[in-house]
Amino acid sequence: xxxxxxxxxxxxxxxxxxxxxxxxxxxxxxxxxxxxxxxxxxxxxxxxxxxxxxxxxxxxxxxxxxxxxxxxxxxxxxxxxxxxxxxxxxxxxxxxxxxxxxxxxxx
Amino acid sequence: xxxxxxxxxxxxxxxxxxxxxxxxxxxxxxxxxxxxxxxxxxxxxxxxxxxxxxxxxxxxxxxxxxxxxxxxxxxxxxxxxxxxxxxxxxxxxxxxxxxxxxxxxxxxxxxxxxxxxxxxx
Numbered sequence: 001x002x003x004x005x006x007x008x009x010x011x012x013x014x015x016x017x018x019x020x021x022x023x024x025x026x027x028x029x030x031x032x033x034x035x036x037x038x039x040x041x042x043x044x045x046x047x048x049x050x051x052x053x054x055x056x057x058x059x060x061x062x063x064x065x066x067x068x069x070x071x072x073x074x075x076x077x078x079x080x081x082x083x084x085x086x087x088x089x090x091x092x093x094x095x096x097x098x099x100x101x102x103x104x105x106x107x
Numbered sequence: 108x109x110x111x112x113x114x115x116x117x118x119x120x121x122x123x124x125x126x127x128x129x130x131x132x133x134x135x136x137x138x139x140x141x142x143x144x145x146x147x148x149x150x151x152x153x154x155x156x157x158x159x160x161x162x163x164x165x166x167x168x169x170x171x172x173x174x175x176x177x178x179x180x181x182x183x184x185x186x187x188x189x190x191x192x193x194x195x196x197x198x199x200x201x202x203x204x205x206x207x208x209x210x211x212x213x214x215x216x217x218x219x220x221x222x223x224x225x226x227x228x
Contacts, residue, residue, distance in 0.1 A: 001169065034214030036152075043221065044152065049207065049214035087152050091212045094157060094166040096142070101151040 002026050002090050006099035012107045019075040021102045023088035028068045032092035035064055035073045038101075039084045047086075048073065080106055109133040109217045111203045116222030119193055123226070127188040129203030129219055136184040137161070138209040143177065143188050145199035146221075155201070156188060160210060170196075193226045200224075 003026035013019050023033065031051040036044040046055045048064035051071055061076045075082055083106055088099040115127040129141070143155040156177040157166045165177045176189040186203060200221040207216035 032212075036215075038152075043202065043218040044215070046207065046214050046216045055207075055214075055216065085151075089152075089154075089214070091206075091214060094212070095168045096154045096157065096212055098144075098152040098154060 001095055002029060002093065002097055004088055004090055004097050004099040006086075006088055006102050008102060009100060010103040010105070012105045013078050014107045015078055015080060017078045019078050019082075019104060021073045021086055021088075021104075023066075023071040023073070023099050025069045025071075025090055025092075029090050029092035031067050032090060033064075033066070033071050034089045034091060035062075036087045036089065037082075037084045038087065044087065075104075078104070078106070109205065111205060111217060111219035113201065113203050113219045113222040116201065116224045118225045118227065120228050121193060121195055121226055123193050124189070124191045125193065125224060127190065127201055127203075127222060127224075129186045129188075131184045131186070131203075131205070134205070135209075137181040140206055140210070140212060141177075141179060141186040142204040142206065142215065143186075144202045144204050144215075144218075145197075145224075146202070147196075147199040150199075153199070157212065158186065190224070193224075195226050198224060198226045 033051045035048040038044040052064045142157045174192045179186045203219040204215040205217040206213040
């Protein structure tokens, strides 16, 4: 099974800061990676698929990069509404494992 | 409009069984793989099981293999998760989910509202 390791597990940043979350796969998954945002009490929302393609309707301050085993989600300018937990997911092969999550808070 | 409506959750004793259902609408159900994801209270997302669209090939996370069975009825636009030999660690909200594209595994663009399964004596 492919293990997905996210870091950090939590972070606190100021409004306007650039925020970076990393996700590492235990084996190469080419570009078969998705990022989700989950706000408290809500279902996850797809932000990015194919490692770097922005889902329709997602603000352009979100971006994704990487391939193979190392991936990054970047928020270019953190906004109050971005407070959430972010998850990466491998969809290269089953089981379609999720990372452990990164909780983003405002400082 | 895509809708995924789960049902069947509830309180069950350890060792018991439950059958979750997910009624889908608003898309061509028979063309999509379908997925169950769970989230224990205060914890992260965990992929539980998935099923292909046509031949019904089923896939499971290791901790549920041999205990859970996923199935689908394309005539009823419904996917099921039969859960047997339930353990306290199976306590979670169970989400039915749809990939964003047909005939394969992709990012998940639609989620049901979730159904809570509580395993406790």
